[in-house]
Amino acid sequence: MPTPNTTKSDKAKNNNQSNITKLKGTQDIRNDQYYQFQGMFEKAQEISEYYGFKPIETPTIERASTYQKAIGENTDIVEKEMYKFSVKGSDSIALRPEYTAGIVRAYIEDGMVSEPQPIMLYSYGPTFRHEKPQLGRYREFRQFNLEILGSDKAVADALVIKTVYDILTDFGFKELIIDINSMGDTENRQPYIKDLSSYYKKLSPSLCKNCQERIKTNPLRLLDCKEPECQEFKAKAPQIINYLSPDARKHFKDVLKFLEEMEIPFRINNTLVRGQDYYKRTVFEVIQVHLDEENNEKELTICGGGRYDLSKHMGQKKEIPSVGAAMSFERIVMMPDCQKMNPRIIKNPKFYFIQLGFEAKLKSLHIIDILRHAKIPVHQNLSKDSLGAQLALASELNIPYALIFGQKEAMEGNVILRDMKKHEQEIIKIENLCEYIKKIK
Ligand code: ATP
Ligand code: MG
DSSP states (O other): OOOTTOOHHHHHHHHHHHHTSOOTTOOOOOHHHHHHHHHHHHHHHHHHHHTTOEEOOOOSEEEHHHHHHHHOTTSHIIIIIOOEEOSTTOOOEEEOSOSHHHHHHHHHHTTGGGSSSOEEEEEEEEEEOOOOOBTTBOSEEEEEEEEEESOOOHHHHHHHHHHHHHHHHHHTOOSEEEEEEEOOOGGGOHHHHHHHHHHHHHHGGGSOHHHHHHHHHOGGGGGGOOOHHHHHHHTTSOOGGGGOOHHHHHHHHHHHHHHHHTTOOEEEOTTOOOSOTTEEEEEEEEEEEEEOTTSOEEEEEEEEEEEEEOTTTTTOSSOOEEEEEEEEHHHHHTSTTOOOOOOTTOOOOSEEEEEOSHHHHHHHHHHHHHHHHTTOOEEEOTTOOOHHHHHHHHHHTTOSEEEEEOHHHHHHTEEEEEETTTTEEEEEEHHHHHHHHHTOO
């Protein structure tokens, strides 16, 4: 911060410095972290494809109203977290705070409704929420998202849960448990909301400011509050499970039967309502149980989802019974259980390609191209010129063989193959190079 004595040039310097920093809660992702996310996506994609999901990528920007109507005006996401702007008098635009609403918009707009049902989709990409940045909580984060649209069957709920459970298990997580609840049907929820409001009205002076508001604006969100002073009241609050219609009760029981059958550990959490207004019937979170530094058991939500129907929000007459889930890779990767994952394209090259002198450099890209076609990856450094420096880099990386291409070799059409451990080398004709080094184990 400039002090009162700061000069004009100091101020300019400070301004320049603050202009070249990334925004709070965002990250530059490169090298290992980039590969890790790519590896995680490939794994998640593979499992989803096995279960029958197909890819969809919707725009990062949508009409803000698409999310406002779907997620609900009095939710944290819409009220506090959604990035909203308008350009040159356009409608209000939002950076996607989640995938679901945009995917339902695409389902209707692209006519997926007339294709064989259900439509099963997975997506992966950046999501934006203006939250207080902290461990595992960013303002831009990458979500992997699943949706099954056009099925009201319990097996669809179970399939979404099974898919995310398998993905997380393959990422390396062991102590996973599904917190699950049923929120019943929106149209039958009024008696519950009434009882919940009158329960909380009596407690109003002891509640946080937000919750005092929520009693009037959106009582269900009272159960979603994260403030410590509001936690104790949840336990004695009326439970939605006692208000379910027979159909909703049966649906919930069926989902639990599937989980039992698949031996997925779960526990019924009567106060779980989740942060979006659109949920009906099943809501769930995948919880990771772990020990903190003081050996206390801690729980972290790494994935969440549930059943919903956005047909009315999107002006449709026909119901669109759907179920989905989302997880962010940022939240997952910080957990010690998460394994290191490499994308398929990343090979560990066994060869370090060394070029010496201008003639060799001229032809070196040609040789790398020949090797690429033969699927032989190499390490190289374009800016180092000396043999010693390049050999040192190869040793540092623990690469067993060097391919040395100097002035003489360029003229004669040869490459030197050097065994880095044995310090032995041999000369190989370029045309025989691929065939020869492919035999090296
Ligand atoms: P939380 O209770 O942690 O705020 P949420 O209920 O808002 O989560 P959802 O909207 O269900 O989260 O999003 C699904 C998943 O996306 C979460 O389980 C979490 O893995 C991830 N997620 C949500 N917000 C963030 C964030 N700000 N940064 C990183 N990951 C996030
Ligand atoms: Mg949140």
